Amino acid sequence: MMSYTDLPQGIEITALDPHFREDPYGILRNLRDQSPVHEDTELKRFIYTRHDDVKNILRDKDLWSDPRKANPGSFTREFLGSGDEEPSMLMMDEPNHRRLRSLVSRPFTPAAVEKWRPRTREVIQRVLAKISDDEFDLIADYAGPIPTVVIAEMLGVDPAMHGDFKRWSDLLIKVSFNPLPSEDEVKNGETAADDLNAFFYAEIEKRRQDLRGDLLSDMIRAEEDGEKLSAEEIISQCNLLLIAGNVTTTDLIGNGTRALLDHPEQLAKLQADPTLIKNTVEEMLRFDSPVTNSGRIANRTIELSGCPVNTGESLLASLAAANRDGAVYPDPDKFDIEREDTHHQSFGGGRHLCLGAHLARLEAQEAVLALLERFPGIKHGTGGFEYASVPSFRGMNYFWVATRS
Numbered sequence: 209m210m211s212y213t214d215l216p217q218g219i220e221i222t223a224l225d226p227h228f229r230e231d232p233y234g235i236l237r238n239l240r241d242q243s244p245v246h247e248d249t250e251l252k253r254f255i256y257t258r259h260d261d262v263k264n265i266l267r268d269k270d271l272w273s274d275p276r277k278a279n280p281g282s283f284t285r286e287f288l289g290s291g292d293e294e295p296s297m298l299m300m301d302e303p304n305h306r307r308l309r310s311l312v313s314r315p316f317t318p319a320a321v322e323k324w325r326p327r328t329r330e331v332i333q334r335v336l337a338k339i340s341d342d343e344f345d346l347i348a349d350y351a352g353p354i355p356t357v358v359i360a361e362m363l364g365v366d367p368a369m370h371g372d373f374k375r376w377s378d379l380l381i382k383v384s385f386n387p388l389p390s391e392d393e394v395k396n397g398e399t400a401a402d403d404l405n406a407f408f409y410a411e412i413e414k415r416r417q418d419l420r421g422d423l424l425s426d427m428i429r430a431e432e433d434g435e436k437l438s439a440e441e442i443i444s445q446c447n448l449l450l451i452a453g454n455v456t457t458t459d460l461i462g463n464g465t466r467a468l469l470d471h472p473e474q475l476a477k478l479q480a481d482p483t484l485i486k487n488t489v490e491e492m493l494r495f496d497s498p499v500t501n502s503g504r505i506a507n508r509t510i511e512l513s514g515c516p517v518n519t520g521e522s523l524l525a526s527l528a529a530a531n532r533d534g535a536v537y538p539d540p541d542k543f544d545i546e547r548e549d550t551h552h553q554s555f556g557g558g559r560h561l562c563l564g565a566h567l568a569r570l571e572a573q574e575a576v577l578a579l580l581e582r583f584p585g586i587k588h589g590t591g592g593f594e595y596a597s598v599p600s601f602r603g604m605n606y607f608w609v610a611t612r613s
């Protein structure tokens with residue numbers, strides 16, 4: 209048995225560490241069993257791994273998200289404090305958070321998202337039509353393009369720009385949530401951010417002359433209590449939609465497909481009864497969540513699982529650990545598309561609950577069904593797969609699949 213001092217610290221509990229990438233769930237299970245409120249003395253944060261603690265933290269409306277409120281030296285202040293740029297709503301507290309969220313939330317309600325199902329199917333068929341090889345990289349050729357094209361279409365971006373969109377958001381995500389980016393990643397991220405900002409400024413100017421039926425026009429038009437969004441606020445929300453929405457949805461399709469291919473009996477069940485797709489996607493989210501953790505800042509001394517943590521400290525809620533807590537899920541490490549209770553923490557909760565949850569679900573449901581319909585004999589390819597080293601996220605750089613059994 210490990211002693212407390214043997215428990216992992218710092219980057220050992222992030223995707224930067226190869227052991228963590230290989231098996232985050234084993235490491236997190238150990239933490240939950242031995243130190244459910246784990247003080248990470250290197251990165252200066254408290255890691256919560258019990259389902260109920262994670263759930264309570266995310267839904268506690270008094271806790272803060274604005275890094276400027278975190279103690280100097282703490283994780284959130286050091287690594288997530290974004291300098292002088294307009295923060296996105298993810299890092300905002302009330303009343304600004306509510307104002308911004310309500311201004312951009314209309315297109316993301318379940319009913320509004322449902323209207324995108326036919327367009328999403330078209331996008332998926334266009335992407336599928338380009339695949340002709342017996343083996344292909346599911347990430348680059350399928351799961352990657354789908355969410356980028358869908359969000360680009362929602363924003364009203366010219367299809368000629370879709371390739372740039374994908375590139376910019378990939379470069380940005382490499383630095384956005386990474387406590388230890390490399391010099392190259394920082395440089396490329398800055399260039400991508402400049403290009404993207406310049407692009408959005410120009411688009412906003414165009415829309416101001418000529419409002420359309422797209423999300424960018426909606427944000428310009430939006431008014432709440434007589435307030436409008438500034439160009440900087442609009443750009444910050446667009447960046448968030450790209451960063452928060454693209455890679456995560458790609459990873460859901462990638463991780464979820466991998467789970468199916470690793471469990472042929474589950475794959476066969478879904479193929480025999482495609483109406484299981486909704487439950488399947490929820491189980492995919494629970495089993496291998498694209499976002500492994502979210503966070504809050506203590507607004508008071510907070511005591512969970514008997515461990516007091518002081519005001520201003522960084523609270524890291526491990527969604528990945530919560531989703532595999534045996535106290536809540538029978539046989540938690542089993543991938544079971546017919547599981548009765550597939551509720552999960554993968555979209556966070558409370559005030560900051562993922563705005564794109566319905567869109568991500570819809571895209572994944574359609575993408576997985578279309579993939580299986582086109583390639584009923586799909587299986588692992590010879591090129592293998594590799595998990596990416598972006599902290600807080602879990603997804604693959606590449607994942608080769610074979611189309612014939």
Ligand code: HEM
Nearest residue numbers: 297298452453456457460502555556557560562563564568
């Ligand atoms: C499988 C895909 C996705 C996953 C796993 C995911 C996960 C998350 C998580 C964990 C949070 C933080 C919640 C919290 O701290 O309580 C979040 C916030 C957010 N997500 Fe997602 N997300 C996904 C897709 C999307 C998409 C497609 C969009 C939009 C196009 C989106 C937009 C947002 C926004 C705007 C926020 C901030 C909400 C706020 O602060 O009020 N996400 N997401």
